[in-house]
Amino acid sequence: MRKSDKVIITCAITGSLHTPTMSPYLPITPQEIIDQSVEAAAAGAAILHLHARDPIDGRPSPDPDLFMQFLPQIKQRCDAVINITTGGAPGFSEDDRLAAPLRALPEMTSLNMGSMNFGVFGLADKYPEWKHPWEKPFLEASKRFAANHNFALIERIIRELGEGHGTKFEYECYDLSHLYNVAHFAERGLIKPPFLIQGIFGVLGGIGPDLENLTAMKQTADRLFGNDYYLSAFGIGRMQMRFLTLSAMLGGNVRVGLEDSLMIGRGQLAKSNAEQVAKIRTILTELGMEIATPDEARAMLALKGPDRVAF
Amino acid sequence: MRKSDKVIITCAITGSLHTPTMSPYLPITPQEIIDQSVEAAAAGAAILHLHARDPIDGRPSPDPDLFMQFLPQIKQRCDAVINITTGGAPGFSEDDRLAAPLRALPEMTSLNMGSMNFGVFGLADKYPEWKHPWEKPFLEASKRFAANHNFALIERIIRELGEGHGTKFEYECYDLSHLYNVAHFAERGLIKPPFLIQGIFGVLGGIGPDLENLTAMKQTADRLFGNDYYLSAFGIGRMQMRFLTLSAMLGGNVRVGLEDSLMIGRGQLAKSNAEQVAKIRTILTELGMEIATPDEARAMLALKGPDRVAF
Amino acid sequence: MRKSDKVIITCAITGSLHTPTMSPYLPITPQEIIDQSVEAAAAGAAILHLHARDPIDGRPSPDPDLFMQFLPQIKQRCDAVINITTGGAPGFSEDDRLAAPLRALPEMTSLNMGSMNFGVFGLADKYPEWKHPWEKPFLEASKRFAANHNFALIERIIRELGEGHGTKFEYECYDLSHLYNVAHFAERGLIKPPFLIQGIFGVLGGIGPDLENLTAMKQTADRLFGNDYYLSAFGIGRMQMRFLTLSAMLGGNVRVGLEDSLMIGRGQLAKSNAEQVAKIRTILTELGMEIATPDEARAMLALKGPDRVAF
Amino acid sequence: MRKSDKVIITCAITGSLHTPTMSPYLPITPQEIIDQSVEAAAAGAAILHLHARDPIDGRPSPDPDLFMQFLPQIKQRCDAVINITTGGAPGFSEDDRLAAPLRALPEMTSLNMGSMNFGVFGLADKYPEWKHPWEKPFLEASKRFAANHNFALIERIIRELGEGHGTKFEYECYDLSHLYNVAHFAERGLIKPPFLIQGIFGVLGGIGPDLENLTAMKQTADRLFGNDYYLSAFGIGRMQMRFLTLSAMLGGNVRVGLEDSLMIGRGQLAKSNAEQVAKIRTILTELGMEIATPDEARAMLALKGPDRVAF
Ligand SMILES: [Zn+2]
Ligand SMILES: [Zn+2]
Ligand SMILES: [Zn+2]
Ligand SMILES: [Zn+2]
Numbered sequence A, B, C, D: 001m002r003k004s005d006k007v008i009i010t011c012a013i014t015g016s017l018h019t020p021t022m023s024p025y026l027p028i029t030p031q032e033i034i035d036q037s038v039e040a041a042a043a044g045a046a047i048l049h050l051h052a053r054d055p056i057d058g059r060p061s062p063d064p065d066l067f068m069q070f071l072p073q074i075k076q077r078c079d080a081v082i083n084i085t086t087g088g089a090p091g092f093s094e095d096d097r098l099a100a101p102l103r104a105l106p107e108m109t110s111l112n113m114g115s116m117n118f119g120v121f122g123l124a125d126k127y128p129e130w131k132h133p134w135e136k137p138f139l140e141a142s143k144r145f146a147a148n149h150n151f152a153l154i155e156r157i158i159r160e161l162g163e164g165h166g167t168k169f170e171y172e173c174y175d176l177s178h179l180y181n182v183a184h185f186a187e188r189g190l191i192k193p194p195f196l197i198q199g200i201f202g203v204l205g206g207i208g209p210d211l212e213n214l215t216a217m218k219q220t221a222d223r224l225f226g227n228d229y230y231l232s233a234f235g236i237g238r239m240q241m242r243f244l245t246l247s248a249m250l251g252g253n254v255r256v257g258l259e260d261s262l263m264i265g266r267g268q269l270a271k272s273n274a275e276q277v278a279k280i281r282t283i284l285t286e287l288g289m290e291i292a293t294p295d296e297a298r299a300m301l302a303l304k305g306p307d308r309v310a311f
Helices: A032-043 A071-076 A094-104 A121-123 A135-144 A151-165 A176-187 A211-226 A237-249 A273-288 A294-301 B029-041 B070-078 B095-103 B123-125 B133-143 B151-166 B174-187 B213-226 B237-249 B271-287 B293-303 C030-043 C071-077 C094-104 C121-124 C135-144 C151-165 C174-189 C211-225 C238-250 C273-284 C294-301 D030-043 D071-077 D094-104 D121-126 D135-144 D151-165 D176-187 D211-227 D237-249 D273-286 D295-299
Strands: A009-012 A045-052 A079-085 A107-110 A168-173 A195-201 A227-235 A253-256 A263-265 B009-012 B049-050 B081-084 B108-112 B168-173 B196-201 B229-235 B253-256 B262-263 C009-012 C047-050 C083-084 C107-111 C168-174 C195-201 C229-235 C253-256 C262-265 D009-011 D045-052 D082-085 D110-111 D168-173 D195-201 D230-236 D253-256 D264-265
Touching: A009 A032, A009 A273, A009 B237, A032 A045, A032 A273, A045 A071, A071 A079, A071 C047, A079 A094, A079 A294, A094 A151, A107 A151, A107 D009, A121 A135, A135 B151, A151 A168, A168 A176, A176 A195, A176 A211, A176 A294, A176 B229, A195 A211, A195 A237, A211 A227, A211 A237, A211 B213, A211 D121, A211 D211, A227 A237, A237 A253, A237 A263, A237 A273, A237 C238, A253 A273, A263 A273, A273 B213, A273 C273, B009 B271, B029 B049, B029 B070, B029 B271, B049 C273, B049 D009, B070 B081, B081 B095, B081 B293, B095 B151, B108 B151, B123 B133, B133 D295, B151 B168, B151 B174, B168 B174, B174 B196, B174 B213, B196 B213, B196 B237, B213 B229, B213 C211, B213 D211, B229 B237, B237 B271, B237 D237, B253 B271, B262 B271, B271 D273, C009 C030, C009 C238, C009 D094, C009 D121, C030 C047, C030 C273, C047 C071, C047 D273, C047 D295, C071 C083, C083 C094, C083 C294, C094 C151, C107 C151, C121 C135, C135 D151, C151 C168, C151 C174, C151 D135, C168 C174, C174 C195, C195 C211, C195 C238, C211 C238, C211 D273, C238 C253, C238 C262, C238 C273, C253 C273, C262 C273, D009 D030, D009 D082, D009 D273, D030 D045, D030 D071, D030 D273, D045 D071, D071 D082, D082 D094, D082 D295, D094 D151, D121 D135, D151 D176, D168 D176, D176 D195, D176 D211, D195 D211, D195 D237, D211 D230, D211 D237, D230 D237, D237 D253, D237 D264, D237 D273, D253 D273, D264 D273
Parallel strands: A009 A045, A009 A253, A045 A079, A079 A107, A107 A168, A168 A195, A195 A227, A227 A253, B009 B049, B009 B253, B049 B081, B081 B108, B108 B168, B168 B196, B196 B229, B229 B253, C009 C047, C009 C253, C047 C083, C083 C107, C107 C168, C168 C195, C195 C229, C229 C253, D009 D045, D009 D253, D045 D082, D082 D110, D110 D168, D168 D195, D195 D230, D230 D253
Antiparallel strands: none
8 A cells, every 4th residue: 555644535525325305414506516515625625526416306417517517616716636426326327427527527537346236225214204206216226226337337437538538536446346356457557556446335235334344455455556556445324434534544545525424423414524524634633644735635646637627 | 153063065067157168078968967966966065056058059048947957867866955046147137047946946046145247258368269159249248247136136035035935045245245235134134044155256346366355254254143154165267276275274165166167277177076076075184174965064054955845 | 342332441651661761741759640640530541550660760660568659549539440560560570560469459450461572672772861870771671571471470360369359450462362362261261251452552572553453453352252352452652542543443442641652642742641541532532432431441341349459 | 475386395393392202203313303304305395494302301402412413414315405493492591592503504593583472381281191201391381481582582593693604584473473573673674585484373372273363464474574575384283284275375385394283183193294294295286286396495585505504
């Protein structure tokens, strides 16, 4: 692992997993996404990981026009690295998933490193009433759903965005197998270090929320990539902050944000993404660590720079 | 982990991954499957893990009639436990995958514990000529393919075969996440211990063929299941025998067979399934271990017995 | 591991490793030990781990009379559990090491679980001048020194203090072998659960200050003790707070104090033991954990109670 | 870890742990040591690890004259690398331990990497009668004994034998801490790679005989030494062959011999060292591995060669 002198905080602002019923603070409209992004950057996030949502009903949307309603404004108002999802949501075609990234050509995109079950159906029973009719069926559908990130799709994303436009990837790894998939593309010469390995713990269908698993992931990545990768990690839900803390203590980086957890403490909704950024920043500072600026993150990850994006 | 006093050898006779071009010893016809199964049982296999193939071109087949051409004969000629795949192959519908098991109602079936990429496309370039036209496209298709074992399908298999007919499962775990999926169904009370956890190492798309990963899998299963599971494991291809040996040395069980590797040594095709059974038996015996009989395996795994199957 | 609902903070007030030159805040006299102990308890320490020092030159001392100059006062002024070292220092005889504990018959004592090198000679070159002439030779002597905690001595401590007087132990484990030594005495029935396993990381001669080692220690203890132990841990020096944080995040407990580190941050001496207690309390509270009171610690560890000590 | 293309088998012929009562096959006299050494080399041992014993009563002896009664003859009759213990036995002074190595100046010596308890007292109750009166008290004494391998002694051995005479070391590591001790001397520049790390599992007082511990040792060594070390390992007693097998399967090397276990199977004494060498050779060959010759071992370990020893 390449040890981080300073910790890169990525903030995943809204995602496509949570639904409007779950928290009034989940940003939905372009304006909300802009405001929470800028605020998160001010609080210390060096990278903003972004999805779009339909401004009317909050449903995840692949529409590039929607993305273009917030990307330029965020860029104007802060210097954080912008990272656009390629993960999409159930029902998105492969072309859908690539549409916004190919329009915006950002410095980074996410890249899911393997197909998997992604079981959020447990949330479907937790809310007696829903703001929008799509929410409950959307969650229930995850029971029958295999999130499809096959090798051909991964290769296409690498070729079109990476080779084609100098975009670098947040390699989303939901289990140890996904590290081997990264290694597969590295061995074929299609991707170049340093790799930002984003370990994700606690999705039903992925590796579980036991901290030992982060150690196991680091040990596996050390074997596969030696000094050629940066570690980052997060836990879903209740274990969110513990995974962040351990990742940073191991010399890695962290990701927070309402995409990954809506809470700021037990039974307490986070009022904003920035609140989560501030919380992890407090913990890391108490532990004697420093936080990377966007430009420090760019240097570490060898990004192309904000002047080479299409927004 | 529940330590095995005696090691259960499962033999996976033909599978649906390898194709006829790859080895003349791969059993294809019902008679070949019968003969190799009986021979493997005689060599020490307590469990026979079975797929069917089209007798004309060797293509994986879900046809229950085909299964019924070999199941009764194997049962007559040996007392090994019969375990039928529910994993199928690309192109099989969910009903296809359940057809033969629901006809035969065997003591055991396999149960893939999560969706995943299953990348065998690398084999498509290794053979200059093919016996059958379906083979190369079949392998290449794995590049675009996510093997779909979603939660709803797993639950259906558990309910129809397990609850419905007392069938027990070989929980095929290609990564640590799959253990958490087993735990999910155990917590919901849908499955009962002891669980036979079958760790699979070295498929592209699954956890890789480093022996450390088997230790990590055992440590994770120990956390999740305590004393409620038996471990078994195998490596795909070149590392096959090493994973078997380690699993048994850790107090677990093993799976061999031409489904998992066509070789018996470097550059040397195995002439039969029995040859692989004999090899691992030699190694385990040298290491001071004993091999479980079919009835000892039945007792360990709490199987319903061969008198309660439908063939 | 038995998960702690609330985290027990042990504070090791002065120890026998650091010397007066290293920090003006290191408590030396009985009064200093009293004041810092009471303050640490007020800050959240449930257990106070105590050594004595010669009030004139700060040298570690086994003199029970010295201990009796601070134990009663600490007991009067706070309700923390009192834990007396049996570890001693180079030059102490076995009788020396047992003298104070056998006089005071405390609720707990430390118990070093194996002989080892204990290399603090590196500190001998870090200070150009020394307050007292004994300090530098004392540190240098650790190069030729094997800290002797042989099986017979451990058994004697267990029999005289444990069986004889109901004292419970803080099992100080400087490596995985020490866990097996605990298991040895448990198998012989000489000690009873729950065990408080105190993992110590970063002494030269013991297991090193990599966080992965704490995971390895937990995994080993889980194998050996199942649910029969509580984990606690600390790092020596710079990694102190990170080990505490990880231990608590894993469901374990923590030990702080000037015995283990003189610092509160990079290049910054801690002004008191209480300052370190407060710091870890802040971190754990941010992570959503609660701190155990002395009586909660007594209940968890099944201690005999402060009314059954001899001071 | 530096992967071994071929596996180096070290054979530890007699040691100083077992006593004559325990097996009639334990070599005692110079002639017995010669014969079993030569036979072990013929069976495949590339390195012979040697202690001397008093030819009258079998007691471990540091006498260089005794060593010189077998070293030249072994050298004449086989080309195996000769490795002399520096570990000694209870009662040996530091000068005793160095006497034979400094006389013989072998290509290799052992080097115990830390002080520890070494508890063989459990054997004292297993034999109703003893051949020699020294045996039982010798074993019982291990209860009060800390094997002393302090930093100053290790440094002396490194300087006198390593720097002084080009001897390379078998770094005997009984726990993870011992790896950190090796790293300490490597950081100070006193020793040079490649290091032969010999992991020892199952001595009471050292790390225990669970195979997971070998994985943990490899992971720790990988962190500390990267590609600068060769792994070797063995288990004491019943687990001997399993540790050898795992070490080799991980890409490491092995040590057998009557020093480490007197058995060849459950309840069955090994009739010679060669019998153990042959057994592990069979297992490794079945697993597809090749065995290193003495000259291949010399090349791997960068030894000075048999022409530069003093016998
Ligand atoms: Zn996302
Ligand atoms: Zn199968
Ligand atoms: Zn202490
Ligand atoms: Zn030896």
